[in-house]
Amino acid sequence: MHSWISAKKRIKQLQKGKEEFMNLSRALAKKAQRRESITTQPKEHLSGEKGTITIKNYLGGFYYFTVDEVRLKGKEVYLIESKHSKGKLPSIGDIKDGLIKMILFTNLEDARINGESFKPKPVLKLTVENHFDIKKLSKTQKRILELLNRESKVNKFEIILQ
Numbered sequence: 001m002h003s004w005i006s007a008k009k010r011i012k013q014l015q016k017g018k019e020e021f022m023n024l025s026r027a028l029a030k031k032a033q034r035r036e037s038i039t040t041q042p043k044e045h046l047s048g049e050k051g052t053i054t055i056k057n058y059l060g061g062f063y064y065f066t067v068d069e070v071r072l073k074g075k076e077v078y079l080i081e082s083k084h085s086k087g088k089l090p091s092i093g094d095i096k097d098g099l100i101k102m103i104l105f106t107n108l109e110d111a112r113i114n115g116e117s118f119k120p121k122p123v124l125k126l127t128v129e130n131h132f133d134i135k136k137l138s139k140t141q142k143r144i145l146e147l148l149n150r151e152s153k154v155n156k157f158e159i160i161l162q
Contacts, residue, residue, distance in 0.1 A: 029064045053079070055104065065104070069125070077118040079105045080160075082125040088133075089141045090126050095148065098124045102157045122157040124148075132161045 014021045051070035055063040069080035081101040083090040090098075105122035112118070126132070137145070145161075152159050 026062060029062075051079070055108070065101070067101070067105075072113075072118070075118055076121050077111055077113065078121045078123055079111075080123040080125050081105075082127060084127045084129075086129045088128060088136050088138075089144065090128075092144065095124075095126070095144070098126075099151065102152075102155065106155050106157050123160060124152070124157060125160040125162065127162045134161075 010024075013024045049070055051067045053065045053067055055065065057063070067079045068082040069078070071078040071080065079101075081098045083094040083098045085091065085094070089095075102122050102124055105120055108120045110117065111120040134142070134145070148159060
């Protein structure tokens with residue numbers, strides 16, 4: 001929750017007009033993206049570099065995201081969203097959060113790095129503290145993985161279990 005003082009400031013910005021509010025919102029989103037891009041989660045077993053993604057829609061709107069890992073392989077850029085758990089499988093909430101990113105990443109039409117075009121390859125990486133063992137999953141967790149695999153095939157993203 002934001003403080004009452006910051007809420008009042010935001011209301012004043014909104015009262016100045018749509019453009020002023022959009023500029024403020026865009027600047028705050030960029031700052032959040034920058035903060036997130038330098039934050040690391042050692043428990044997520046990352047092996048690539050963190051990256052930033054700016055999505056521009058056909059209406060001219062900009063959306064600022066980070067991706068846990070970026071790997072280049074030829075003309076492909078792997079956009080890897082990682083979710084971690086101390087247990088047997090990341091929570092359903094974390095998996096759903098990862099799926100939101102997969103929706104965005106699978107719908108990218110054009111990915112550029114320093115002006116050069118790459119084909120985006122979305123990946124949802126699920127990691128567990130020790131090592132992943134499908135035999136230790138409950139019936140419900142196995143069903144979640146089955147559905148997740150079906151989702152990945154239909155929507156053309158990869159899943160890594162680690």
